[in-house]
Amino acid sequence: MASYVHRIEVQYSRDPRLPTRTERFRSLGFPLRELHLVDVYTIATAQRDFSPEELSQIGAQLSNPVVQRYSVDQPTEAEFDYAIEVGFLPGVTDNAGTTARQTIEDYFGFRFGEGEAVFSSQLYLVCGDLTPESLERLTAALANPLVNRVHVRSREEYAGKGMDAITPFVHLHDLQAAGTVDLDLPDAELARIGKEGILDPATGERRGPLALDLAQLHAIRDYFRRLGRKPTDVELESLAQTWSEHCKHTIFASAMDDDVPRGLYKTCIQAATNTVREAKGDDDICVSVFTDNSGAIVFDDENLVTCKVETHNSPSALDPFGGALTGIVGVNRDTIGFGLGAKPCINIYGYCVGDPDTEPALFRGKNRTNPILPPRRIFEGVVRGVDVGGNCSGIPTPQGWCYFHDRYVGKPLVFAGTVGVMPRANNGRPLHEKQALPGDLIVMVGGRVGKDGIHGATFSSEALDPASPVTAVQIGDPITQKKFSDVIVKEARDLDLYRSITDNGAGGISCSVAEMARESGGCHVLLDRVPLKYPGMAPWEIWISESQERMTLAVPEEKIEAFMNLMKRREVEATVIGTFTDTGRCVVEYGGETVMDVDLDFLHDGLPKKHLLTEPVKTAYPEPDVPCPDRLDDLLLAMLKRKNICSKEFISTRYDHTVQGGHVLGPVQGAGRVQTCATLTKVVPGSMKGVGLSQGLFPMYSELDPYRMALAAIDAAVRGLIAIGVPMDTIALLDNFCWCSSDEPGRLWQLKRAAFGCYDGAVGFETPYISGKDSMFNDFSGFDADSNPVKVSVPPTLLITSIGVHPDVMTAVSMDAKFDGDLVYVVGETGEELGGSEYLAHLGIEGGAVPSLDIETAKVRYGRMTDAITKGLLASAFPVTHGGLLVALAKVAIAGRVGMDLAVPGGMRPDTYLLSESLGRLIVTVAPGDREAFEEIFGSDAHLIGRVGGETFRVSAGERTLIEQAVTAMETAYKAPFGGY
Amino acid sequence: MARANNPGALIMSGYGLNSEMETAEALMRAGMASDIVHINDLIAGEKTLSDYRLMVFPGGFSYGDDTGAGNAYANRVRNNLWSDVKEFLAGDNLVLGICNGFQILANLGLVPAFxxxxxxxxxxxxxxxxxxxxxxxxLKPAADNLWTKGISHLYCPVSHGEGNFSCSEETLKRIEREGMVAFRYSRDDLSPAGGEYPYNPNGALADIAGVTSADGKVLGLMPHPERAMEFVNLYDWPVRKERLKREKKPLPTESMNMQFFRNIVEYFGK
Structure with missing residues (x-):
């Protein structure tokens, strides 16, 4: 126990953020005059105390005398009404505390030992007359009870003594051993183990859900009957991890109805890739698909690029900041863990959240207990999570989007993706292949293991208890990860110091080691060797903990010394925790006893097969019947202000999109700074090639026509790349299904239709899938304010991400209209397809025809686009998506800060023509001198609808003026909704 | 020049610094080879600072900006390498800090270093x-020195959470009087940003984006010229390209920011 505790408080003399911070909280409805912030470091040591002089030296090390002052064991003096201190709960990652500790260690030349630490906290000094309710609301806005501890004092209580020095150490007393679990039980009791977890003999409580169903539990029971013994808790927890939906994707793998005997993944996703690769023959772009942590395609003769997109939905609902942060740094590890280690070079994000201007009254418990976080809190939290994760890791984050809908209030969707780059070979060794061999040592590098994330993906009430000593929620530590990422990808890999590597994600080492053990044919793990954050963890906890920032490597014995030495020099903790074998078994030892001994075959392939049945859902909606307004000016401005259409530029400027020096076409473009669909980044300095990224997502089409929804997502993702000049034949796709209620036959039918759409779209465009991920139960079950049960399910959501290689970024085309006199064309055909559109959502109408896709025609058109861009005939290009032509044209004009004079053709209602979301279309502008050459390429597929010029956006139909708006007014509308963020 | 067969530049890395590779690339294109050296290898004596002529603290997020951006890394330098650094500064050598590197230099007192x-x-x-x-x-040069020679303006990204330059009135006067302000944030037409966002992106006092040490051999700069070495890296390159095309002028490959790195290389070539 720490015997010496000191508190250092650091404050800005004049805090530059004070006005912004105060204004932000005032805008949230708190009657504050000022909100000051003090950084607090609580230093707890046992082996030595610090003298007053030493404490002053520490204060000087932790502050900047030019603009800050510090106090040692003295409360900060200031004028205020309330003091609110926000610190971390025991066991929560405290990065600032760790940095402060390292600084002190370095300064005094000694090391903190067990039971010694520095804890950071933030002291808010509030000036303002707050009611008790208001103070409570403010406290709730500053802290998350899942990760934070909060202490509040009034001015009077604070006077003289300040705040208490609190040291949130983790105390776990009992050293725990492995136990056995009896599965020879009646089915009802067995099912309870699956649902609620193993009954802990010490506490008498269930340990949390295994998420094993009865058939799976029977298979496990029968397996151990054959072995003639009972399983240990380590074995059962381990099987539950390996067999989880998260790891095995049982819904995509299971047979479905009569027509999908091999399951949706093999029938639709993998088959599409196989078909495309075969058809392309020598032009196949795939290097590695589906089997590794990321997928990979050819970049050039020397390099390949990888891509992976993950979701982190459940954690983000509980702790949006921590959830999104661990989401992005987690998917970075899927890059570092690809092949022998690719360098992360581009991050991708995507957020589906509730409308941040609403505060729905939804609760996890009855009687208004345990409320959900308000959408704005979730939105701002996830934005900040990727901000910290991406920025601190030195990876640019140009590509992303936000989508708002009320059905995401209970469970937000947080997509996080990463592109990596690596040489195809090093000294003749292909870097995308890896193989642990028998005898190789199992090495864990990175952070230590704590109770983080054990059964963390479940919303059990236990996990939500703020008094819980150790949290289930994880906060990432990007700098620890950056340290091992650098040493692995920039040094150890090219020194050939290891034979295989993988990420520790879901299931921790239980999954990563068992997965790598397939390469060698077995493993033998010594669990005692795993470095822990604090003593007292049970073996099953160590085995399945999801503590962040860890990788597992296979290091040949003859290289272990060099490997460990390098890690030490880079201050990266690395530990040998066992040996890869060829015994065909996964063996785990703890305290000299074998606590797990299971056949690898059973571990990986023993789970019983399922056969899923679906039931068609036909939703018949009438075609909308609303008159067309005479003028569309108000409609234009209203559409530009819609949250799914307007600018969210505050995210783009917060996310570093220029680090690594590859910025070509960024997240905002043009003088008017409009957010784009696709981005282009150079990832190899000497090459003029670039990586294009785009995405497509149409959740509002799903309930109407899931097949067409999938085609729309694919088309939008592909078309985004086409618009900047990435050719079709370099494009690969990634699929992320975020479904709801996937145990209901209707939802499964929608899933099947969407998967069929995925097959047809990818095969039609000849764009293979290289990686994918699914998350099948994005449902919130809780209560409304009157304690009535409520279920809120996300709309079936499919994100398609496209990645392609631009042959010469110098020919790339941006979205902004450029010069007066340029011609404006719509390329492609517009149909009466308003179903699921932003226009009908604006009118509050559900229904209508979802856009269909003629892939063959689109493919010919996209080939012509590439031809025109290569020839330099386009001044700008932009795909038409959410909000139709009207929104696309407006964005092109706003981006260029130039007017347009446009005429809509006859034959269709002007509002239908302007707001239909027909697929396959692009807006392009062309210099008058290039008209002939341009029209020769496109023929009748390009429709000239007007010219660029002036400062007004004018649209007419025959003699009738529909719109006449200053572009500046449009820009103001486009940027208004999130102007205060 | 640097000792035979040795690169002239040492670029620091480790603990979350992250722009070392593009900084090395920019220097290489300007004609100077670099070694990227982990600070722990300097501390352990595996590399020696005095073997180099240019020391660069590149951009990044050392220690996640905890305890103040650049502060913890500066402490590590001061607590372990201080005498080497002082000796280096006494020689005919240059030190450059960009973004997080500037924050480190400021915390080390290498700028303004009166x-x-x-x-x-x-x-x-x-x-x-x-x-x-x-x-x-x-950015508009505010002094005529080795770093700003021949530069009419730079156009490059800022990307930082802590770049709000601050000092006492007295220090400001002295920095300005002695011509130590190297670059200021300005408007597109090169008139002063006057503190106005977004031209001055962080609220920096007197629009200061970069300062040198009193002896002129150390420069700290918040924006990142190394992130926009090429024409296609510039934010507005597509419209520049379209204009040049229509004027039938050739398209550049490099950006104006390369002059900054050429100046450094030219200093050693003198």
Whole structure:
């Protein structure tokens, strides 16, 4: 126990953020005059105390005398009404505390030992007359009870003594051993183990859900009957991890109805890739698909690029900041863990959240207990999570989007993706292949293991208890990860110091080691060797903990010394925790006893097969019947202000999109700074090639026509790349299904239709899938304010991400209209397809025809686009998506800060023509001198609808003026909704 | 020049610095080879600072900006390498800090360094908006020195959460009087930003984006010229390209920012 505790408080003399911070909280409805912030470091040591002089030296090390002052064991003096201190709960990652500790260690030349630490906290000094309710609301806005501890004092209580020095150490007393679990039980009791977890003999409580169903539990029971013994808790927890939906994707793998005997993944996703690769023959772009942590395609003769997109939905609902942060740094590890280690070079994000201007009254418990976080809190939290994760890791984050809908209030969707780059070979060794061999040592590098994330993906009430000593929620530590990422990808890999590597994600080492053990044919793990954050963890906890920032490597014995030495020099903790074998078994030892001994075959392939049945859902909606307004000016401005259409530029400027020096076409473009669909980044300095990224997502089409929804997502993702000049034949796709209620036959039918759409779209465009991920139960079950049960399910959501290689970024085309006199064309055909559109959502109408896709025609058109861009005939290009032509044209004009004079053709209602979301279309502008050459390429597929010029956006139909708006007014509308963020 | 067969530049790395590779690339294109050296290898004596002529603290997020951007890394330098650094500064050598590197230099007192004690006299406080700001800015040279030679303006990204230059009135006067302000944030037409966002992206006092040491051999700069070495890296390159095309002028491959790195290389070539 720490015997010496000191508190250092650091404050800005004049805090530059004070006005912004105060204004932000005032805008949230708190009657504050000022909100000051003090950084607090609580230093707890046992082996030595610090003298007053030493404490002053520490204060000087932790502050900047030019603009800050510090106090040692003295409360900060200031004028205020309330003091609110926000610190971390025991066991929560405290990065600032760790940095402060390292600084002190370095300064005094000694090391903190067990039971010694520095804890950071933030002291808010509030000036303002707050009611008790208001103070409570403010406290709730500053802290998350899942990760934070909060202490509040009034001015009077604070006077003289300040705040208490609190040291949130983790105390776990009992050293725990492995136990056995009896599965020879009646089915009802067995099912309870699956649902609620193993009954802990010490506490008498269930340990949390295994998420094993009865058939799976029977298979496990029968397996151990054959072995003639009972399983240990380590074995059962381990099987539950390996067999989880998260790891095995049982819904995509299971047979479905009569027509999908091999399951949706093999029938639709993998088959599409196989078909495309075969058809392309020598032009196949795939290097590695589906089997590794990321997928990979050819970049050039020397390099390949990888891509992976993950979701982190459940954690983000509980702790949006921590959830999104661990989401992005987690998917970075899927890059570092690809092949022998690719360098992360581009991050991708995507957020589906509730409308941040609403505060729905939804609760996890009855009687208004345990409320959900308000959408704005979730939105701002996830934005900040990727901000910290991406920025601190030195990876640019140009590509992303936000989508708002009320059905995401209970469970937000947080997509996080990463592109990596690596040489195809090093000294003749292909870097995308890896193989642990028998005898190789199992090495864990990175952070230590704590109770983080054990059964963390479940919303059990236990996990939500703020008094819980150790949290289930994880906060990432990007700098620890950056340290091992650098040493692995920039040094150890090219020194050939290891034979295989993988990420520790879901299931921790239980999954990563068992997965790598397939390469060698077995493993033998010594669990005692795993470095822990604090003593007292049970073996099953160590085995399945999801503590962040860890990788597992296979290091040949003859290289272990060099490997460990390098890690030490880079201050990266690395530990040998066992040996890869060829015994065909996964063996785990703890305290000299074998606590797990299971056949690898059973571990990986023993789970019983399922056969899923679906039931068609036909939703018949009438075609909308609303008159067309005479003028569309108000409609234009209203559409530009819609949250799914307007600018969210505050995210783009917060996310570093220029680090690594590859910025070509960024997240905002043009003088008017409009957010784009696709981005282009150079990832190899000497090459003029670039990586294009785009995405497509149409959740509002799903309930109407899931097949067409999938085609729309694919088309939008592909078309985004086409618009900047990435050719079709370099494009690969990634699929992320975020479904709801996937145990209901209707939802499964929608899933099947969407998967069929995925097959047809990818095969039609000849764009293979290289990686994918699914998350099948994005449902919130809780209560409304009157304690009535409520279920809120996300709309079936499919994100398609496209990645392609631009042959010469110098020919790339941006979205902004450029010069007066340029011609404006719509390329492609517009149909009466308003179903699921932003226009009908604006009118509050559900229904209508979802856009269909003629892939063959689109493919010919996209080939012509590439031809025109290569020839330099386009001044700008932009795909038409959410909000139709009207929104696309407006964005092109706003981006260029130039007017347009446009005429809509006859034959269709002007509002239908302007707001239909027909697929396959692009807006392009062309210099008058290039008209002939341009029209020769496109023929009748390009429709000239007007010219660029002036400062007004004018649209007419025959003699009738529909719109006449200053572009500046449009820009103001486009940027208004999130102007205060 | 540097000793035979040795690169001239040492670029620091480790603990979350992250722009070492593009900084090495920019110097290489300007004609100077670099070694990227982990600070622990310097501390352990595996590499020696005096083997180099240019020391660069590149951009990054060392220690996650905890305890103040650049502060913890500066402490590590001061606590372990201080005498080597002082010796290096005494020679005919240059030190460059970009972004996080500038924050480290400020915390080390290597700028403004009016005297040999090098106390901390300037600070890069959190941006006025309280969040990281990533956008292109226009920089106008404010002094005629080795770093700014031949530069009419730079156009490159800022990307930092703490770049809000601050110091006492007295220090500011002295820095300005002695011509130590190297670059200021300005508007597109090169008139002063006057503190106005977004031209001055962080609230920096007197629009200061970069300062040198009193002896001129150390430069700290918040924006990142190394992130916009090429024409296609510039925010507005597509419209520049279209204009040049229509004027039937050739398209450049490099950006104006390369002159900054050429100046460094030319200094050693003198």
């Amino acid at each position: 005297d040999r004690d090098r106390p901390r006299e300037i600070a890069l406080m959190p941006n006025r908006k309280g969040v990281l700001e990533c956008r292109f800015v226009t």
